[in-house]
Structures are given as C-alpha cells and as structure tokens.
Amino acid sequence: MELSRLAEALSEGAEDGRPRVPKYLRLSDGIAGAVESGELKPGDRLPGETELAEALPASLGTIQKALASLAEQGVLVRRHGRGTFVAERQMPPHDLWHFRFLADDGHSLLPIYSRVSTVTRATGPGPWTTFLDNEDFHVVVDRLIDVNHEFTALARLALRGSRCGGLLDYEPRKLDGVSIRDVMRREFGLPTQRFRTCVTSEALPNSVDGDIGLVCQILGYGYRELPVSHQTLYVPPNGRQLEIRDRMG
Secondary structure, three states, X not given: OOHHHHHHHHHOOOOOOOOOOOHHHHHHHHHHHHHHHOOOOOOOEOOOHHHHHHHOOOOHXXXXXXXXXXXXXXXXXXXXXXXXXXXXXXXXXXXXXXXEEEOOOOOOEOOEEEEEEEEEEEOOOOOOOOOOOOOOOEEEEEEEEEEOOOEEEEEEEEEEHHHHHHHHHOXXXXXXXXXXXXXXXXXXXXXXXXXXXXXXXXXXXXXXXXXXXXXXXXEEXXXXXXXXXXXXXXXXXXXXXXXXXXXOO
C-alpha cells in the first residue's frame, strides 16, 4: 500500500462551502479504496499503528479510530499481538455444510473464511488414489480454513484430473471464498450427492498449529455412487463443536 497516497488525502483541505471530512474517515476511505482496487488483498498485513503515525499526517488516535471503524465494517481484522489484516472473504455456508463449527449456543454457525494456498497437479500416489481410481493425475486444492479467527484448519481436496483438470488454470486467489463444489457442478458436471466421513486423531501437518489433532477423511459421491472427491480435513485442538453431515441440504 502506497502511504504517500494516503498522506495526500489526509493533507487535502476542505472544498469551499463544504464541511471538512474528519481525518479518520478520510483515512478509512483511503484504506477501503486500496482494498476495493486490489492494491490490498485478503490476508495482507497493514503497517503497524506506530509506523502509520510516523508516515502520515495523523495522530495515533486518528489512526486507531480509522482502523477500528474498518474492523467494525468487516474490511479489516485486528489480531492481538499479530497486527491488522485485510479480512478474508467469508466462505459461503453451503460450501462447508458437511463440516461446520458451532457457536456457544450449539446451533448458530461460526463464520468461516477460506484462502486457497495451492492448486497442484499430483501424479504420484496419495491417500486419494484408491478412492478416485487410477488416473494419470489428480488435482489437489489446499485451503486454509479460518474459523471465527480462533484457529485455522487445513482442507486438502483431491479431484479426478480427467474431469477437473481445468482447475489448474485457476489462480489460487480467484478461488478464495469460492464454493469449489459449485465450480465442480457448474464447470465440470460433477455434483456431490453425499459424503462418507471417517475420523481419527493423529499428527498434523506443519501448516496446522498443534502436534496432534482431528483428521477427517471426507469421501464425496456423485450420481450412481460415483466417487468424485477425496478431502482430508486437519483440525487443530480447539474447544468448538464440529458437526459433520452426510448429505446435501
């Protein structure tokens, strides 16, 4: 983010006959504009409050008020001890209907944000090989699932290369917050009708916090019981309830 542009916006005087816009609003508008234009992307970390105060003609209190306003609007996420980040796109609830985390009331769903880290072509054997049959290659999509900004799980989705190879043409960021199962149905004619889930407690990959956690193998079936997807969900230790369903709707 170009701080010089924000500095110019904060230094501009009021136009004749118009009331002066408070500095914190001009600052929050400038940051929101950078998010809308794509200059700031979901997950990007903003400079620290002290750094902003040193670089901009604004007090620390003005900067804090602007960031707090954007956090209330859901544009930014402020994480204690880590900094201020551009909010990830919230994942559509129906995309994770078969595994979802419940709030304290046991009924409401916690908000979930997804970020696709990689979309790769896998030619070697993997845990999905037997279920998805022998293919020349499989498409493997890794998504980081931020649950209510409390913890992050990893969802590793493997698909048949012969049917879903087109996903390799997608930039990972274009799939952030997108229902990949909707893409499977719409673009590749592979709807998911039901799931079968097996759960174990075992070692977690390095990209997930914790040594031991919950590992869910989620097998997706389409029409006529055709295996269409193999997903591994890695969940770090947490105090939330995980609800798993086996059918759409």
